[in-house]
Amino acid sequence: MKNLMLGIILNLILCLSVAADTSLWKVQLHKSVTYIGGTCHVLRKFDYPLPEEFVKAYEDSDVIVFETQLEELNSPKTQEMIIRQGFYNDDLSLDKVLSIQTYDLLRQYCEASGIPVFSLNKFKPSMVVLTLLGLELQKLGINQTGVDHYFHHKATMEGKKIEGLESVNKQIEFVLSMGEGSENDFIEHSIKDLKKTGQIINGLIAAWKQGDEDKLYKLYIAPLKKDYPNLYETLIAERNREWLSKIERYLQTPQNELILVGVGHLVGKDGIVDYLRRSGYSINKLDY
Numbered sequence: 001m002k003n004l005m006l007g008i009i010l011n012l013i014l015c016l017s018v019a020a021d022t023s024l025w026k027v028q029l030h031k032s033v034t035y036i037g038g039t040c041h042v043l044r045k046f047d048y049p050l051p052e053e054f055v056k057a058y059e060d061s062d063v064i065v066f067e068t069q070l071e072e073l074n075s076p077k078t079q080e081m082i083i084r085q086g087f088y089n090d091d092l093s094l095d096k097v098l099s100i101q102t103y104d105l106l107r108q109y110c111e112a113s114g115i116p117v118f119s120l121n122k123f124k125p126s127m128v129v130l131t132l133l134g135l136e137l138q139k140l141g142i143n144q145t146g147v148d149h150y151f152h153h154k155a156t157m158e159g160k161k162i163e164g165l166e167s168v169n170k171q172i173e174f175v176l177s178m179g180e181g182s183e184n185d186f187i188e189h190s191i192k193d194l195k196k197t198g199q200i201i202n203g204l205i206a207a208w209k210q211g212d213e214d215k216l217y218k219l220y221i222a223p224l225k226k227d228y229p230n231l232y233e234t235l236i237a238e239r240n241r242e243w244l245s246k247i248e249r250y251l252q253t254p255q256n257e258l259i260l261v262g263v264g265h266l267v268g269k270d271g272i273v274d275y276l277r278r279s280g281y282s283i284n285k286l287d288y
Helices: 004-010 054-059 078-084 098-112 125-139 146-157 168-176 181-193 199-207 213-227 231-252 271-278
Strands: 021-029 030-039 063-066 161-164 257-262 282-287
Touching: 004 054, 021 161, 021 199, 030 054, 030 231, 030 282, 054 146, 054 282, 063 146, 063 282, 078 125, 078 168, 098 125, 098 181, 125 168, 146 161, 146 257, 168 231, 181 199, 181 271, 199 213, 213 231, 231 257, 231 271, 271 282
Parallel strands: 030 257, 063 161, 063 257
Antiparallel strands: 021 030, 021 282
């Protein structure tokens, strides 16, 4: 389960300034062009500017497509949904759901971080881990928005058309369902990874920036598929299949699109890139 949970939650794959391939592909069908970029959702201030090829692909595109409609994420309706689905609103609480051993492990971690564990008692495991991860990122000084938000803001300011591959509701349901049915295991492995947040980020940086598909697969997809096959199917394979039908429709349009999704969705045999290769599309990785 090495380094798995943090990769699942946020695709925390950051950037280094080295000359290499990118996690960006140009897909063509006749005269139709669609760029597909693997993203990291969190960046540090010194990770900018972004790779030039991402900027060129953005400038060459008429439509910018994200996993979901980002502007809806901070709406009151969405926040209400998160509260409704991410917190226990009945007699259940974290200390009742987790085993005594797992809850004590969480208590020790929280105490070391200056957090009273009882303040998390109404949080479901997914919300617990997201909250604790946010605190770890703050400690590392990682508070910059990532590739998705950068281009979403840019596209909004410049009036480009913005679309999403799935609804906000569906994406939140995917994230908040993590750990259901295996709460103890999820919390225990997440705590192990949270203690190594900085190390995990550094280990994944080069793979993202260099577009190293094999390494990304070994670091992120392979352990998820092996240890959590049901979670892999729900979070990766199922969503990829649903997105692919929409992506192929983009490849029938006269417009150019830039599609930006978490890089974990692009690698492996169930990944979007491999599917497009096997389907006979002309697909080339861009470098800078």
